[in-house]
Amino acid sequence: MEITIRHLKAEDSEAVHQILSGEQVIWGTMRLPYDSLDNTRRRLEPSPGTIQLVAVLQGEVVGFAELITYPNVPRHRHVGELNLIAVRDDMSGKGIGHKLMEAVVELADQWYQITKLNLLVWQDNVTAIHLYRQFGFVVEGTITDYAFRQGTYVDAHIMGRARPQKNQKRQSQQEFGARTPVNGLATAI
Numbered sequence: 001m002e003i004t005i006r007h008l009k010a011e012d013s014e015a016v017h018q019i020l021s022g023e024q025v026i027w028g029t030m031r032l033p034y035d036s037l038d039n040t041r042r043r044l045e046p047s048p049g050t051i052q053l054v055a056v057l058q059g060e061v062v063g064f065a066e067l068i069t070y071p072n073v074p075r076h077r078h079v080g081e082l083n084l085i086a087v088r089d090d091m092s093g094k095g096i097g098h099k100l101m102e103a104v105v106e107l108a109d110q111w112y113q114i115t116k117l118n119l120l121v122w123q124d125n126v127t128a129i130h131l132y133r134q135f136g137f138v139v140e141g142t143i144t145d146y147a148f149r150q151g152t153y154v155d156a157h158i159m160g161r162a163r164p165q166k167n168q169k170r171q172s173q174q175e176f177g178a179r180t181p182v183n184g185l186a187t188a189i
């Protein structure tokens, strides 16, 4: 089963609308039942700092993830928020969420210089919490009565993940000696 991850395209909006309209997805997120395709289209419009990924399986868009970054906020640009991750209800439990998380974490760690990832998850969403823990997220706090769902209030955990320390470069510099400065600058690689 080959799952590929790519950025959202304009023509994906109906498939993403279908994903975001699933019963389990509404249960696990802030989505409302009977939401319109137009609302979803507006929701998906490109916005600076927002990275929207889809998971594709056998030509069908079956998952969606959104990472929010703050490139224009100097004191917050090291932070990213996983704003939404959702897999089409009939496709859950097949590793699609895991693939999307891999892509989000790789982007954050290896390309966007994000050192802290945060997210909110309903305290009873065991599947999502299990998935996030696999990627190093820990519960940092709980907000009571954060959202209204099916007639009752639900608490939300704030989960966070610090980028793992990568000392490889420093180690290799120690092993082979610091690079020779040229005119006061380190040599270009």
Ligand SMILES: CC(C)(COP(=O)(O)OP(=O)(O)OC[C@H]1O[C@@H](n2cnc3c(N)ncnc32)[C@H](O)[C@@H]1OP(=O)(O)O)[C@@H](O)C(=O)NCCC(=O)NCCS
Pocket (backbone or CB within 6 Å): 024, 025, 026, 027, 028, 029, 084, 085, 086, 087, 088, 091, 092, 093, 094, 095, 096, 097, 098, 099, 120, 121, 122, 125, 126, 127, 128, 130, 131
């Ligand atoms: C949460 C969600 C994104 C996970 O995606 P998925 O494709 O179903 O998850 P995966 O198949 O990648 O499985 C991830 C892990 O969760 C585990 N899992 C699945 N159902 C579980 C359950 N009921 N309880 C505990 N763990 C569960 C899987 O076994 C897997 O763990 P493993 O690798 O140790 O076996 C998906 O279920 C979803 O869209 N839920 C509705 C929307 C939602 O709640 N989003 C999160 C908002 S914070």
